[in-house]
Amino acid sequence: MRDHGGNLDAAIARYGGSDWIDLSTGINRRPYPVPALPQTVWHGLPTAQAQTALVRAAAQAWGAAPETAGLALGGAQAAIQLVPYLLPRGGQACVLAPSYNEHGACLRAAGWQVHDTPLPADMAGADLAVVVNPNNPDGRHWAAQDMLDLAQTVGLLIVDESFGDVTPELSLLPHSGAAQNVIVLRSFGKFYGLAGLRLGFAFGSRAMIGRLAKMAGPWPVSGAAISIGCHALADGAWADAMRGQLRQDAARADAIMAGAGWGCLGGTDLFRLYDTPDAQTAQDHLARHQIWSRVFPYSRHWLRLGLPGPEHEWHRLEQALGDLPST
Template sequence: MKEQGMREHGGNLDLAQQRFGGRAEDWIDLSTGINRLPYPVGELDAHHWQALPSRSEIDALHQAAGHAYRTSAPLVAMGGAQAAIQLLPQLAPRGRARILAPTYNEYAPVLSAAGWEVEEVRALDSLAGANLAIVVNPNNPDGRRYAPKDLLALLPRVGRLVIDESFADAVPELSLASETRRPGLLILRSFGKFYGLAGLRLGFAIGHAADIGKLTAASGPWPVSGAAIAIGCRALRDDAWAEATSARLARDCVRLDEMAQSQGWRLVGGAPLFRLYETPDALAAQEKLARGQIWSRAFAQKPTWLRLGLPGAEAEWSRLAEVLAR
């Protein structure tokens, strides 16, 4: 039985262990879109664990994020993109929200719980007229992409446009972060996915000064930890690592697609950190992988869809190939 308030997500490795056994360290968790070859954190000074983050340290993190996301617009660090999603209802009086679906499943319940009228639509143009419009770009779970010019054309037709760019790090040409001084445009970014450090709980909201001011006030004086600040500053300024990682992910997408094709699975779409496949029976495919202690993501509403993150080390690729060949 699901706990109250919990929704279907990847990363539920405890469920895989309950059903198929094994220790967490025995499993390859491909149920999420988190980089399996994370940024090398290195040593952290004890100060980052012991002292409250200072204003200057938080400012340094904001500057590093502006560098990585190629923007000079106001932004605020938060405990993951999810923390920003939780605060979206506070940006404006309750009204009509439209979400381009199917997509990440936290937006609708958060807004509904706050009294918003929520409608899921299937086309970009159908967002027009909403007080709050939400687009995930690239989309999760099918990887649909929307051209920046088309999103900017939508902006005057909605009260506020929120674009979730949690999977955009490796496709920076999709990002509208540099355009967020425009009133009504808000960008959400996730740090943990591309940098492979989801447990750090770090993300950013980028937007017009008025919106960022509200989110900053609602987040409190210490929205992220000292460790998150130190690691974030390091990683977000490491352009060489980001470029090499983006190139590797592009190659690995092709590699995984070829392995899936050998199973007769059809590519539905994907982003540089995950792929979505049409299978004859996703639960059967998930169980086959789980017997080899590889966890994937199936979808209750789409019984033929199976989503896989990209393996990391070569040993993970070898095990995946072995399990698929059985």
């Protein structure tokens, strides 16, 4: 099994209970209010026109360059699983590390030789390179021009902007027409807090996106995802207000953790990464208060936390940290 956040089943199996707050992911716990859906989204197959409208809404919301093609998929994960088959397998791939482990895992499963690299500059010469920007879990980030410069040194560049809604100034999408060998991935579910909808996007050249579309098949997303996605992506006022709210929430979380003696190592306004004396002990303590967090097999000290949403979740987190054993 690959190591992931969101594995709440494992927490329940180990600790019991049913009233959990899952902070093991970077999914916004202040979700977009889902509108009433027409019955047609359940009864008929999604039309090509509806899918095109959804991609157009995403492109407008995220400022994609006019010449950039797009494809809606069942979450950014669906794109991650298809990307390894865009080029002949067996080549050399570089993946920014540490980062979201599905990129490397999917490439290896498809026969690629994968090298974990700490910096984009170390990727020069790779047949395929993957950068998560901003990065998960440490929040490292690079300007769009840095990504365009990197694209000139690799065969195909994948820029995963799954957490990019909180840092729109970093997005490569407004500049994506400048490079034909770049694919930008975006997640809908994280920022909009609707991960269960399973909606994500890939943007790139018409040739590359056309190949992805053939692999994805004729109905890669549901009618419900199209309807909700179009509505939410057009709601710029909600997105602007949410960015401000999450910025405040991130600062609040950092202050709470500082009081517990945990220093912030980075993150985004959707998740924070903290330095703890012992991450496994910290996770275990929070779990006994039915708050699930994320630890990493490559670090004894890193603990990642998503941000609570409703006020009662903040109170539970503060209470849990209030009886944290001194170290």
